[in-house]
Amino acid sequence: MSRDTLGRDYKLLDLKEGATAQEVRRAYHRKKTLYSEGSLATYSLLTPEQREEMLDKIERAYMRISRDIQSRLPTPEAPVSPESAPAPAPLRPGESLGAYLKQRREELGLTLRDIANSTRIRTTYLEHIENERLVDLPAPVYLRGFVLEFARVLGLPDPESITAAYLEMAKEENS
Amino acid sequence: MASLGTEMNGHIRPRIWAVGGGKGGVGKTVITANSAISLAQQGKSCIALDLDLGGANLHTVLGVPDPDRSLSDFLRRKVDTLSDTMVPTPYPNLHFISGSKALLEIANPKFSQKEKLIRHINTLDVDYVLLDLGAGSSFNTLDFFLSADEGVLVVLPEPTSVENAYHFIKAAFYRRLKKATRKTGVAEAIDKAMEEKVARGIQSPRTLIKNVLQINPEAGHALEEEAKSFKPNIIVNQARKRDDQELGNDIVQACHDYFGISVRNLGHIEEDESLKEAVRLRRAVVDAFPVSSFARSIHSIVRNLLGVRNYSI
Structure with missing residues (x-):
């Protein structure tokens, strides 16, 4: 990721580089509220497409900044950022998808809480996804977003196909 | 820089504040009148000028009978100077000029007359001139807005009013x-x-x-x-909920993100019963109810506007 992109991300959220995680979270929530559907200030200003685009930009900026902040943590047990970590092992045929996600997460030195913090997905759901506790998982429409986000922050190649495979597996198990 | 007026061609000219808002009934007139009284109470000499074409009633809020003199007397050369059209108000330091009839006459074709008027407003021998602009964003309204040192937009926490405010800001900017x-x-x-x-x-x-x-x-x-030096101000009037109080800051943000225009939020004014009460008493709120929430908001807005100027120098 280039410094330019990151600079723009900070600017988008009206933050200075070096902002604390809390400041970043606050700025993110404020921006998101400003551009949410029911916002009086942007109601007449944007078309639905522009609104989507803006929300998407905010979301991606927040993700990148969060990762940037995480990578700057000085603690020795600082998690490895997906970019600098060794390339993930390819998924072996027949390997459990949940276990695959878990293995990659541990390889990066990330806890479920870390993932929850950057994805805003509850840790219980993340845990169920890893353990493939399908009965406790949310409806497919939510599950899709959860798995996709999970795979994405782990820096796995092709998160879409992993998600598709996971949903396929869940569908078969449930039927 | 002296605290009173700005120097122009060797003369001290007044500071001009224009209050508009795109939409009718958002409280422009009441805010103009009370801000003018607030300034006058601080010892600044002021003129409140009514440029509201459709519903001229600034004189009523100021407790002045509809004057027989107006800007049109000046434009038709019935009087020698613009200050001959001034009438006193019940408030020390504050005068009033009716411009509504004149504006009807100087509508679009007489561009030069509008320019002349703007020039002469700048020669008035007072500290401040406050313009009460009409609704809408016609070229007339925009030109008076742009001629002012501070342009102020009044917005209500309603989708239509917010939409009109954006339209006004864009129109003024392009103009x-x-x-x-x-x-x-x-x-x-x-x-x-x-x-x-x-x-x-x-x-x-x-x-x-x-x-x-x-x-x-x-x-x-x-x-x-040009974009950098264009800095309109906004006031959110009749704020009821907490969200309404945030609306001003939200509009500032959205204008920055989407237009690249810096708008300044002067503050919000809460809904206040003392407004109706003051009308009944035929007095202005800042005079009749000096510690009401409305009056305090007006004083704070005026302070912010005065501050704007100090910071920028």
Whole structure:
């Protein structure tokens, strides 16, 4: 990721580089509220497409900044950022998808809480996804977003196909 | 810089504040009148000038009978100077000029008369002139708004009012650019960018400038400078909920993100029963109920406007 992109991300959220995680979270929530559907200030200003685009930009900026902040943590047990970590092992045929996600997460030195913090997905759901506790998982429409986000922050190649495979597996198990 | 007025061609000219808002019934007149009284109470000499074409009632809020003199007497040369059209108000330091009839006469065709009027407003021998603009964003309204040192927009926490405010800000900005191009000769670049409007998806001043920058960098930079110096102010009136109080800051944010225009939030005014009570007493709120929430908001807004000037110098 280039410094330019990151600079723009900070600017988008009206933050200075070096902002604390809390400041970043606050700025993110404020921006998101400003551009949410029911916002009086942007109601007449944007078309639905522009609104989507803006929300998407905010979301991606927040993700990148969060990762940037995480990578700057000085603690020795600082998690490895997906970019600098060794390339993930390819998924072996027949390997459990949940276990695959878990293995990659541990390889990066990330806890479920870390993932929850950057994805805003509850840790219980993340845990169920890893353990493939399908009965406790949310409806497919939510599950899709959860798995996709999970795979994405782990820096796995092709998160879409992993998600598709996971949903396929869940569908078969449930039927 | 002296605290009273601004120097122009060797003369001290008054500071001009224009209050508009795109939509009717948002409280422009009441805010103009009370701000003028607030300034007068602080010992500044002021003139409140009614430029509301449709519903001129600034005189009523100021407790002045509809005067028999107005700007049109000046424009028709019935009187020698603009200050001959002033009438006193019940408030020390504050005078009133009715302009509504005159504005009807100087509607669009007489551009030169409007320019003349703006020139003469600048020669009035007072510290402040407050203009109560009409609703809408006609060229007349925009030109008076742009001629002021501080342009103020009044917004209600309602979708239509917010929409009108954005429209007003955009219209004023384009009007300003158009006037600036006469000086710097970047009209061609703007026209070119505007011709490609649909294809390039130009919707906001920010995108327009970006496009002009691509076509003609020099012209683009000139526009960027214009954009930077355009700083309208907003007031959110009749705020009820907590969200309404945040609306001003939200509009500032959205204008920055989408238009690339810095708007200044002067503050919000809460709904206040003392307004109705003051009308019944035929007095202005800041005079009749000096510690009401409305009066305190007005004083704070006036302080912010006075501060704007100090910071920028």
